[in-house]
Structure formats: C-alpha cells, structure tokens
Amino acid sequence: MTRKPQSKKASAFLSKFLFYAGNIVIGVIFVSPLLWMISASLKPEADIFANMSSIMTFVPTNATLSNYLEVFSRMNLLVVFKNTLLYIGLILIFDLIVNSICGYALAKFDFKGKGLILNLVIALMVLPMEAIMLPLYIEMSQLGWVNTLQALVVPFIAKCFSIYMFRQFFYDIPNDLLEAAAIDGCSPIRTFFNVVVPISKTVYATVFILDFVSHWNDFMWPFLVMTGENKRTIQLAVQSFFGTQPVHYGAIMAALVISAIPMIIMFIFMQKYYVEGIASSGIKG
Amino acid sequence: MTKASNLSARKRNERIAAYVFVIPAVVLLVAFLVVPMIYTVYYSVFQYQIMRPDDITFIGLKNYVKLFGDSDFWQALKNTVYFTVIVVPCQCALALALALLVSKKFRGVAIFRTMYFSPQLTSMVVISILWTVLYNSNPNTGLINSLLTNLGFDSINFLSNEKTAMNSIIFMSAWQGAGYQMMIFLAGLQGIPGEQYEAASVDGATKFQQFLYVTIPGLQSTIKYVIMITMIQAMKLFTQPYVMTQGGPKNSTKTLVYYIYTQGFQNGNFGYACAVAAVFFVIVVTMSLAMKRVTSATD
Numbered sequence: 001m002t003r004k005p006q007s008k009k010a011s012a013f014l015s016k017f018l019f020y021a022g023n024i025v026i027g028v029i030f031v032s033p034l035l036w037m038i039s040a041s042l043k044p045e046a047d048i049f050a051n052m053s054s055i056m057t058f059v060p061t062n063a064t065l066s067n068y069l070e071v072f073s074r075m076n077l078l079v080v081f082k083n084t085l086l087y088i089g090l091i092l093i094f095d096l097i098v099n100s101i102c103g104y105a106l107a108k109f110d111f112k113g114k115g116l117i118l119n120l121v122i123a124l125m126v127l128p129m130e131a132i133m134l135p136l137y138i139e140m141s142q143l144g145w146v147n148t149l150q151a152l153v154v155p156f157i158a159k160c161f162s163i164y165m166f167r168q169f170f171y172d173i174p175n176d177l178l179e180a181a182a183i184d185g186c187s188p189i190r191t192f193f194n195v196v197v198p199i200s201k202t203v204y205a206t207v208f209i210l211d212f213v214s215h216w217n218d219f220m221w222p223f224l225v226m227t228g229e230n231k232r233t234i235q236l237a238v239q240s241f242f243g244t245q246p247v248h249y250g251a252i253m254a255a256l257v258i259s260a261i262p263m264i265i266m267f268i269f270m271q272k273y274y275v276e277g278i279a280s281s282g283i284k285g
Numbered sequence: 286m287t288k289a290s291n292l293s294a295r296k297r298n299e300r301i302a303a304y305v306f307v308i309p310a311v312v313l314l315v316a317f318l319v320v321p322m323i324y325t326v327y328y329s330v331f332q333y334q335i336m337r338p339d340d341i342t343f344i345g346l347k348n349y350v351k352l353f354g355d356s357d358f359w360q361a362l363k364n365t366v367y368f369t370v371i372v373v374p375c376q377c378a379l380a381l382a383l384a385l386l387v388s389k390k391f392r393g394v395a396i397f398r399t400m401y402f403s404p405q406l407t408s409m410v411v412i413s414i415l416w417t418v419l420y421n422s423n424p425n426t427g428l429i430n431s432l433l434t435n436l437g438f439d440s441i442n443f444l445s446n447e448k449t450a451m452n453s454i455i456f457m458s459a460w461q462g463a464g465y466q467m468m469i470f471l472a473g474l475q476g477i478p479g480e481q482y483e484a485a486s487v488d489g490a491t492k493f494q495q496f497l498y499v500t501i502p503g504l505q506s507t508i509k510y511v512i513m514i515t516m517i518q519a520m521k522l523f524t525q526p527y528v529m530t531q532g533g534p535k536n537s538t539k540t541l542v543y544y545i546y547t548q549g550f551q552n553g554n555f556g557y558a559c560a561v562a563a564v565f566f567v568i569v570v571t572m573s574l575a576m577k578r579v580t581s582a583t584d
Contacts, residue, residue, distance in 0.1 A: 019386075019391075020393075022386065023386055023393075023397045026383070026386065027396075027401065030404070030464075033404075033415060033460075034404070034407070036419070037415050052428060053431050057428065098309045101306040102307050102310035105303045105307045106307070109299050109302060110296070110299065110300070110303070111300045111304065117311060120311075124318055124319070126570055126573045127322060127570075128517070128521055128569050130521050130542045130545065130562070131322070131325060131569070132318065132321035132322050132325055132562070133545075133562075134325065134328070134558055135320075135322075135325050135327075135559070136317065136321040137550075138324070139317070139320070154317070155313075155316075156317075157313050158314045163310060182295060187298055188298055189305065192306075216408060217408045219408070219410050219523075219524050219527075220542075224550065235408055235410045235411075238411060238414065239410050239528060242414045242417075249418060252414065253415075253418075256414060259408070259411055260407040260411060263406055263408070264406055267406055278468040278469060279472030280472070281469070
C-alpha cells in the first residue's frame with residue numbers, strides 16, 4: 001500500500017532530475033563556444049591551444065588583459081565604434097519617425113491610395129535586399145554617396161516591416177480617444193504627436209530594438225559601400241582583423257568579445273521589448 | 286458655421302495630414318527599393334561591364350540563356366537549395382525542442398532561456414570567425430576536433446573538405462539561429478490553453494500523444510511562420526561562407542547571393558549579375574507566395 005505513492009514520488013523526482021540534467025547538458029553545449037571565446041581572449045597566446053583536450057581550455061588560469069590591449073593598439077576602436085553607432089543611430093531616429101507616421105496614416109486616416117500603399121508595403125516586405133544591391137550600388141555611386149554616411153543610412157530609413165508593426169499597433173488605439181482630441185480642437189497631426197505617441201512607447205521600443213539588432217548584424221552592404229579603412233563599421237573591422245598579420249588568436253577572440261559588448265548592453269536594457277518583439281512578429285505574421 | 290462643413294473641414298485636414306505622413310516613407314521606398322528592383326530587371330537584359338559604363342548594349346535574354354548553361358550558377362543554386370532544405374527543418378525542430386524544454390516556469394528557467402538565446406547576442410561575422418577557429422582540422426588547435434579525438438573518433442577537415450564544408454556551416458547556423466525561433470515558439474506555446482492538456486491527460490494521453498495532438502495543432506500557424514522566415518533567411522546565405530570558406534572548397538559553399546557578389550562586384554559583369562539577382566528574386570518571392578498559399582489554405 002505504501003509503496004505506490006513512494007515510487008510515484010521517486011519517479012517524479014527522477015523526471016525532474018532528468019529534466020534539469022537535460023537542460024544543463026544542452027545549455028552547456030550551447031554556451032561552450034562562447035565560453036571558449038571569452039576564456040581564450042583572456043589567455044596569453046601560448047596558453048590558448050596548450051591544453052585543448054582538458055576542461056581547462058575553458059578556464060583562463062593565467063588571465064591577462066594583454067589581448068585586449070593589443071586590439072586597442074592595432075584596431076582604431078574609437079573610430080570604428082563611432083562609425084557604427086553613428087550610422088545605426090541615424091537610421092533608427094529617422095526610422096522611428098518616418099515609419100511611425102506612415103503606419104499611423106495607414107491605420108487611422110482615410111485618403112485616396114491608402115489601399116495601394118498598404119499593399120505595396122506588404123508586397124515589398126518579401127523583397128530581399130540582396131536582389132537589388134547591384135542597382136542600389138550604382139544609385140549610390142551616381143549620387144556620389146559611396147564611402148559616405150548617406151549610403152549606409154538613407155536607403156534603410158523606410159522599412160516595410162516597421163511600417164507594418166506601427167500600423168498594427170496604432171490600429172488598435174480606440175477611435176474615441178482620437179475623436180475626443182479632435183473635439184478639443186487638436187489637428188490630426190497634433191493629435192498624433194500629443195496624444196498617440198505618448199501612449200505608444202512599447203511599439204517604439206520594440207521597433208527600435210528589432211532594427212538595432214538587424215543593423216548591428218549588417219555586413220554585406222557596408223562591406224560594398226564603405227571601402228575606406230577609416231569608414232569601417234565594427235563588423236568590417238573585426239572581419240579584416242581576422243585576416244591581418246600577425247594572426248594572434250587571443251587578440252582575435254578579444255576583438256570578437258569587444259564587438260559583442262554594445263549588443264549585450266542593449267539586450268540587458270531592452271530585453272523585455274526585444275523578446276516581445278520577436279514573439280509578436282510570430283503571432284501577427 | 287454648420288456642423289456639416291465643420292466635419293468636411295476635418296476630413297480635408299485629415300487627408301492633408303495623411304499625405305504629409307505617408308509621403309516620406311513612400312518616396313524612400315520607391316527610390317531605394319522599387320527603382321533598384323526595376324533596374325535589376327532592366328540591367329539584366331544588357332551587356333554591362335562595370336569598368337565600361339559608357340558601353341552598355343541591349344542583348345535581350347542572352348544573359349538568361351547564358352545562365353542556363355552556366356555550371357557555376359547551377360552549383361550555386363544547388364548549394365543554396367541544399368543549405369535551405371537541410372537547415373530549415375533542423376533549425377526549426379531544434380528551436381521547438383528548446384522551447385519545450387523551457388516553456389514551463391521552473392527554478393532557473395530564465396538562465397536556460399538566456400543560454401539558448403546567447404548565440405544571438407553576437408553577430409554572424411563574429412560567430413563565423415569563432416567557429417572557423419573551433420572547426421580547425423588540427424585536434425591540437427581546433428576545439429571540436431579535440432573533442433572528437435578524445436571520444437575516439439577521427440578528426441574531420443570540417444571546412445577544407447568539399448563534402449563537409451556546407452554541413453559544417455549548416456550546423457553552426459542552426460546553433461546560432463535556433464534561439465531566435467525558440468522565442469517565437471515560446472509565445473506560441475503560451476497561446477495553447479492549459480485545459481487542452483488537462484483534458485488530454487484525463488483521457489489518458491501520454492506526454493508524447495499530448496505533444497502530437499495538442500501541441501503541434503496548437504502551434505500550426507506559428508510553425509508555418511517560423512518555417513517561412515527561416516527559409517527566406519536561409520536563401521540569403523552569404524556571410525558565413527564569405528568569412529569561413531570564401532565559397533570553397535571547390536565551390537561547395539558558393540551560394541546564389543555569393544555568386545551575385547562575385548559576378549557583379551569582383552568580375553564586374555553587372556548585367557549578368559543582375560540576371561542572377563532577378564532569378565534569385567523570383568525564387569524567393571515564389572517561395573514566400575507558396576508558403577502563404579499553404580498557410581491560408583489550411584487555416
């Protein structure tokens with residue numbers, strides 16, 4: 001009689017144990033490449049490949065910052081970070097303004113051509129940038145924008161996906177609220193800036209973080225249009241550092257770690273919006 | 286002033302505001318998406334060398350005819366399709382498995398979620414450089430080969446053998462990307478009402494049966510969405526082969542986008558590269574339309 005509940009308890013314990021064990025094993029496999037990267041970045045060059053077959057390869061026993069100092073002396077980090085944060089910052093400022101007002105008009109205003117524009121926005125969402133990069137490059141060179149900030153910023157301000165996210169959010173704002181503002185004598189444009197924007201912080205934060213991450217990953221386009229060494233973005237700088245003599249693996253790993261820092265800071269502060277943004281794209285899509 | 290004219294004045298104000306609001310975005314979209322798209326198709330029927338921009342000749346469909354007989358193009362298409370066909374199911378299944386592991390609240394769940402998501406916190410360039418080092422064929426310097434030889438296996442020339450190079454990129458990409466799709470699945474799982482599981486469990490369904498008959502149907506639209514975005518992402522593969530293998534060995538990791546880049550920017554065959562780009566565009570659009578069709582047909 002007493003054996004049954006006990007074995008039930010035991011099996012519950014066992015399944016809980018297996019559940020944790022599974023998560024821990026998979027979790028360790030997932031983070032081990034990144035752990036190795038961090039550990040190698042802190043090791044003297046001679047130590048990095050010294051004990052590959054032991055667990056100690058993940059532990060920087062003689063930890064040193066010399067690799068980081070080497071990166072600082074060989075790579076112009078200040079310029080690289082300035083280039084990167086400046087162009088992404090500019091894109092994001094214009095992105096949030098231009099796409100939100102467009103999304104708002106598509107959600108709340110009646111005008112000729114609305115259906116057409118909405119369809120255009122939805123259709124262009126599937127257009128891969130890679131299919132148009134050749135003529136876009138020609139366009140940039142005709143405008144004289146190659147190797148300038150404009151080439152990185154201007155073509156990427158308007159984003160169909162952002163317009164769509166804004167439109168979906170604004171669509172759910174009750175019309176009564178807008179009516180009330182209109183009766184108070186607010187023009188439609190003032191209503192948007194004074195009434196709608198203050199209650200829409202979530203959607204702005206979500207679009208901000210999603211677009212920040214996607215531009216943080218930019219590689220191909222900056223690589224095509226920014227050829228000057230002092231124009232490089234962080235991804236380009238890291239990639240070229242990887243191929244530059246002398247190849248010091250510790251310094252390479254340190255460069256990779258440094259390049260990830262802004263993204264990690266962003267994630268820590270914007271985690272809620274980032275995760276919600278990823279999730280909501282799935283539900284609405 | 287009558288109420289009616291007041292209303293019509295408001296309507297007019299609204300129309301003006303609407304145009305003020307949509308024009309910036311529409312102008313930018315037309316200038317930097319629609320116009321280049323049209324030019325991709327336009328240039329694709331010209332003989333256009335980037336070094337000689339004054340010497341552009343109309344050649345009709347000759348670029349496309351040449352494409353048909355171009356074995357490098359077929360190889361690139363084959364590689365792209367291979368990558369997509371393998372990486373999409375693997376990455377999506379991995380993401381779903383991870384989501385199931387961390388879908389319930391338990392002590393430490395946030396830590397495990399962050400662990401699975403962590404490869405997303407760097408960039409693809411960073412991941413590609415890191416794994417080039419990890420994949421090193423020498424077990425004394427490559428972490429993965431060191432592990433393999435310790436476990437008694439032979440070491441593998443991951444990136445320098447044409448049979449394994451693409452698979453190595455697939456493995457790495459699935460590891461990097463799964464955390465993102467896991468987040469989408471987590472949201473989908475939260476949308477399945479708990480009562481459905483209770484009802485199934487009262488009916489005596491095993492955990493696996495619950496997964497088959499409650500979880501999977503409940504996630505249907507999420508699964509389709511995840512497959513679609515993963516597929517489009519996969520078709521655009523470029524950064525990983527560019528950083529890790531430069532398209533080699535023996536062109537085994539050269540993809541369509543890589544081929545557009547080599548033809549257009551390295552060899553300067555702009556017209557021909559535009560023809561490849563146009564074909565690439567048609568493939569991606571057809572794929573997304575087909576997926577949409579499937580999605581709306583079953584919903």
